[in-house]
Amino acid sequence: LLNRAVNIMKQISADDQRVLIQAAALRQRAAGLKEQAKNVRDVVRAERGRRARLEAYFTYWREIAPNWPKDWIYEEGEEDQIRTERVLKAMTPPYVLPCP
Helix, strand or coil: CHHHHHHHHHHHHHHHHHHHHHHHHHHHHHHHHHHHHHHHHHHHHHHHHHHHHHHHHHHHHCCCCCCCCHHHHCCCCHHHHHHHHHHHHHCCCCCCCCCC
């Protein structure tokens, strides 16, 4: 009877040791996955920021019409204004500039 109890306790102890080893391996794997998830979140956050900046950049600098001269970005003198009006008259459909 005593040997049977000792054998049962040995079996329980061996099972517990096996479960503890599996639990330690799972904890280690969980720690690795947690770190990996943190890294992925950081990458996603950085990519989201880059995408937002890129969309803002393209929205700001998108081409309004293919025939618009780049000089329009900068201040125009009177000669530039006359040239711009000529370009606008030649474009289809005609664009209207406000009179100063």
